[in-house]
Amino acid sequence: MKIIASNFKTNHTRKSTASFIEEINGFLEENKIENEVIVFPTATSLDSFSTASNLTIGAQNAYAVDKGSFTGEIGTEQLDEFGIKTILIGHSERRHILGESQENIAKKYEFYKSKGYKIVYCIGEPLEVKQSGLEKTLEYIYEQFVGIDTNYENLILAYEPVWAIGTGVTATTDDIIKVHSAIKEKIDKPLLYGGSVKVENVKEICSLDGVDGALIGTASWNANDFKQILENTKE
Ligand code: PEP
Numbered sequence: 001m002k003i004i005a006s007n008f009k010t011n012h013t014r015k016s017t018a019s020f021i022e023e024i025n026g027f028l029e030e031n032k033i034e035n036e037v038i039v040f041p042t043a044t045s046l047d048s049f050s051t052a053s054n055l056t057i058g059a060q061n062a063y064a065v066d067k068g069s070f071t072g073e074i075g076t077e078q079l080d081e082f083g084i085k086t087i088l089i090g091h092s093e094r095r096h097i098l099g100e101s102q103e104n105i106a107k108k109y110e111f112y113k114s115k116g117y118k119i120v121y122c123i124g125e126p127l128e129v130k131q132s133g134l135e136k137t138l139e140y141i142y143e144q145f146v147g148i149d150t151n152y153e154n155l156i157l158a159y160e161p162v163w164a165i166g167t168g169v170t171a172t173t174d175d176i177i178k179v180h181s182a183i184k185e186k187i188d189k190p191l192l193y194g195g196s197v198k199v200e201n202v203k204e205i206c207s208l209d210g211v212d213g214a215l216i217g218t219a220s221w222n223a224n225d226f227k228q229i230l231e232n233t234k235e
Helices: 014-030 076-081 092-096 102-114 127-131 134-143 173-186 202-206 223-233
Strands: 003-007 036-040 086-089 118-123 155-159 191-194 213-216
Touching: 003 191, 003 223, 014 036, 014 223, 086 102, 102 118, 127 134, 134 173, 155 173, 173 191, 173 202, 202 213, 202 223, 213 223
Parallel strands: 003 036, 003 213, 086 118, 118 155, 155 191, 191 213
Antiparallel strands: none
């Protein structure tokens, strides 16, 4: 059984998210697809979808608090209201565009771990690191585990090379196998690949040794494409 996750980023309205969830939920039921499916919509669309019976809705981000004076952020008081118990932490856009440090990320991780959330934790190297070789790439990735309790029972990892996210350039199967097997040797947790996964390559990627599923942005935003992805990865 594969884990297939969709990251909406800053796409879809409440209305289009609702119809996407309804369509995918129905599709999973009709086709008896047993993959674990997680959808991360925008924060404005987290409500009312907790009833989606065949898939899980997760938050793309939240602050490491229950509530308080943190303008622009949401905490567990808001997530609990919608039954959200899954969160994405360490995504490269939050690290590199929103400037989240490893220290902040680790704090967030510890907090959501203490609340028992399922955490999808992202790691991955930028292009210049990839170009300096596998050893440097792994060193960079291991730095992203500083402060992270990798024994946490509710942890799913996602290897997402920064240069592959949203670029259309997918890592080669060789790259994926090498990085995944190195991570898996150290950490025995489900490990997804993310970075320009598409309808056409999802099956091959998900069948590689050490790949337990995929975290998908762009190619998952259209419900028909996402259905095809689910079809292509069912076992
Ligand atoms: C992502 O946002 O996690 C991602 C993998 O994006 P994309 O599939 O568009 O590369």
